[in-house]
Amino acid sequence: EKEHTEDFHIEEAVDWPGVNLKLGQVSGLALDTKNNLVIFHRGDHVWDENSFDSSFVYQQRGLGPIEQNTILVIDPSNAEVLDSTGKNLFYLPHGLSIDKDGNYWVTDVALHQVFKLRVHDKEPLLILGRSLQPGSDKNHFCQPTDVAVDPVTGNVYVSDGYCNSRIVVFSPNGMFIMQWGEETSVGKAKPGQFQIPHSLTLIPEFGQLCVADRENGRIQCFRSETGEFTREIKHKLFGRELFAVSYTRGGLLFAVNGMPHPGDIEPLQGFVMNFSTGEIIDTFVPVRKTFEMPHDIVAAEDKTVYVGDAHAKTVWKFTATEKMEHRSV
Numbered sequence: 001e002k003e004h005t006e007d008f009h010i011e012e013a014v015d016w017p018g019v020n021l022k023l024g025q026v027s028g029l030a031l032d033t034k035n036n037l038v039i040f041h042r043g044d045h046v047w048d049e050n051s052f053d054s055s056f057v058y059q060q061r062g063l064g065p066i067e068q069n070t071i072l073v074i075d076p077s078n079a080e081v082l083d084s085t086g087k088n089l090f091y092l093p094h095g096l097s098i099d100k101d102g103n104y105w106v107t108d109v110a111l112h113q114v115f116k117l118r119v120h121d122k123e124p125l126l127i128l129g130r131s132l133q134p135g136s137d138k139n140h141f142c143q144p145t146d147v148a149v150d151p152v153t154g155n156v157y158v159s160d161g162y163c164n165s166r167i168v169v170f171s172p173n174g175m176f177i178m179q180w181g182e183e184t185s186v187g188k189a190k191p192g193q194f195q196i197p198h199s200l201t202l203i204p205e206f207g208q209l210c211v212a213d214r215e216n217g218r219i220q221c222f223r224s225e226t227g228e229f230t231r232e233i234k235h236k237l238f239g240r241e242l243f244a245v246s247y248t249r250g251g252l253l254f255a256v257n258g259m260p261h262p263g264d265i266e267p268l269q270g271f272v273m274n275f276s277t278g279e280i281i282d283t284f285v286p287v288r289k290t291f292e293m294p295h296d297i298v299a300a301e302d303k304t305v306y307v308g309d310a311h312a313k314t315v316w317k318f319t320a321t322e323k324m325e326h327r328s329v
């Protein structure tokens with residue numbers, strides 16, 4: 001008899017006008033409680049070789065904070081800007097996530113801080129880290145890259161950062177709970193070692209947290225309650241760098257890799273993986289424009305995927321096309 005196997009392919013939604021939004025360097029993406037796309041971008045600021053000194057102190061304070069609204073709420077169907085906020089607050093936006101109550105959580109690598117914001121509130125609800133002061137104790141981060149809030153415990157997970165190699169956990173009101181992780185030693189990267197923990201995603205159904213271990217070109221997953229290492233997901237197809245990872249209810253893990261070095265064969269692309277097996281189900285690239293530095297990725301339950309690019313200053317939308325594959329058995 002005929003057996004129907006349903007599979008899907010992720011393709012760019014080429015009719016989505018969001019690819020023409022006028023943006024700065026796009027650093028973070030999230031979906032809000034109404035599945036609107038939220039973009040965190042750098043307006044007229046850029047992160048380049050002159051942005052920090054050798055002690056990771058931000059060098060461009062004189063520019064003042066970004067005057068444009070750095071947080072845009074976008075209609076998922078027609079890419080209309082439904083709301084915008086976040087001006088005069090940030091210097092170098094990086095990570096963005098939205099908790100189950102609709103609060104925005106962001107990191108700024110110049111300020112070395114994590115912020116909890118309600119849209120249009122003047123003052124942040126919570127700030128972690130000391131402004132412009134890099135460090136690695138309980139009160140300091142060093143270029144923190146991402147933040148996520150556990151929907152059950154309310155605990156706050158911070159991936160810290162370009163110049164630290166750890167995950168730090170805080171209570172809902174910002175009390176230090178624990179941290180784990182260490183620098184990658186020379187030779188093969190061991191479990192629990194990082195080289196730029198660059199993006200993180202919670203998998204509440206499995207009580208896990210997965211981290212894009214960027215320069216080790218891999219994803220590492222941990223038990224979110226204890227920090228115990230559970231698994232590494234690494235594929236040759238990733239190449240040298242894995243920039244971002246995002247889990248969506250239903251068991252799919254999405255990721256984007258980094259630019260191939262001269263002579264490398266693994267192209268820049270997006271990946272869809274089965275979370276349980278870690279296997280790659282599909283890969284995807286845009287039709288319009290090309291990936292330059294895909295920096296964050298976020299996916300909805302219906303397999304709508306967005307990728308934000310820090311160099312192309314663009315956000316692409318991708319959707320899944322179901323394909324019925326008929327096989328005789």
Ligand SMILES: O=C(N[C@@H](O)C(=O)O)c1ccccc1
Pocket residue numbers: 025027047048049094295310
């Ligand atoms: O990786 C870098 N930046 C991106 O991740 C980003 O823009 O977030 C970077 C590294 C060295 C110098 C300048 C930029």
